[in-house]
Amino acid sequence: MTSLEKLEARLNNGKHICVGLDSDRNKIPDRLRDDPDGVFLFNQEIVENTKDEVCAYKINLAFYENEGMRGYEALEKTMDILPDDVLIIGDAKRGDIGNTSKMYAKSVFDHFGFDSITLHPYMGFDSLSPFLEYKDKIHFVLALTSNPGSADFEKLELAGGRFLYQEVIRKCSNWNTAANIGIVFGATNPDELKNEISNFNSLFVLLPGIGAQGGSLEDVVSAFKSAGNNKFIINVSRAVIYAENSIRFAEAAYDKLIEYNNEITKLYTV
């Protein structure tokens, strides 16, 4: 299956939740924390319990890098057990001059085997193109993020009246000739989402900010429903993987995921 086929199959089947495997050794249950393989074993149980109900997994590279070699081992082992029919997003937020972006693309796609990546737009097209040349991968470019700092630059008004994040969306849409670009749009910005959604065109939309960051599931789903658009991927990390800090953390993660899925189905089909 191509990355696109994996994603579309799940979305068309009503699965919109991406589970973020931001697995932090300090937050996983006690019985795993002291095991050198603890982060991997935690991921394994979460994945085993959730794999039929997600539309994607998102792995935040920072949570692995900070443990050095041990972290990379956990990452590589996790990649090995992730199911082949689910989109695996490398949340790397890369972006650099061409010859460097090429190296990052090699790392994320060829070495680690991700299906998809997140990218910083700041340096412009030639910082993205070495990634986009991987036509069978899906590339999510940051447009409007979920954090308070999105006001500092992303929401600045440009001469001509658009905001910077709107210009990022316009350009990404123009650059999307291979139908392999998506955008990141924070669920904490419901008004901007409603106003901007008609300009998303064929871009997939990855929405962080639900759960620990306070965004509303209802706002997001109703905006996409009104627009007749089902290309939305709602990321939830902490609220699912740390749903319960007990021996049954993986079952609790499944329960929380089903709760989200049911809520989305209800909101989208009303």
Place this chain on the structure above:
Amino acid sequence: MTSLEKLEARLNNGKHICVGLDSDRNKIPDRLRDDPDGVFLFNQEIVENTKDEVCAYKINLAFYENEGMRGYEALEKTMDILPDDVLIIGDAKRGDIGNTSKMYAKSVFDHFGFDSITLHPYMGFDSLSPFLEYKDKIHFVLALTSNPGSADFEKLELAGGRFLYQEVIRKCSNWNTAANIGIVFGATNPDELKNEISNFNSLFVLLPGIGAQGGSLEDVVSAFKSAGNNKFIINVSRAVIYAENSIRFAEAAYDKLIEYNNEITKLYTV
């Protein structure tokens, strides 16, 4: 020595070249290419020959990540042999929501031991602050980069008349209360450099784009000389480390570096 002391000692001694250790297995001399430790051995010889004449080393993480575990080993071994009195910049171009930036900071500073990092401004202050809290490190934020794509977003005009990169510089200057922020400003933009230099205030300036990317050393040095500013760090990667693809690559790197240093001294003291 603190990071600041290391950097200032070199700058005040007239050393302004940062050597970028973008060491690519496919470009290093034949006799090292097939050695599993080749990238490390290449770095070791370059460093041995250049360490008294640089103001900093910059390590581009992409060039190590793409080799997986082997790359990280080369990176860790290189960190071990880098001199203690030279600023070591982790060219990572990171930037993410707070709890993730914190993890990246832990990785780059605590795990790998860099003195300094490069950062993407797009996500705003709270994406930078977990790095800035490392007060004894120096944080270079991308302002105007050296690549053609800088025209896509960085050079967009804002309502009010400033360009986006100028707003990044203004905000960085305001945020620089701990005197540990710098900016990245591409040497391929000499006119913008001349116009903007009076707003750099106390920010250190890392300038890529000389050498393989075509920026002019003379333009950069004369702009800083005119402004009476010596806080400039000119990065050269490929033009120094691949000065000669032969058994004497490290001596050739030294010769090239001395050539740059002499040229800078001549231009700055005219």
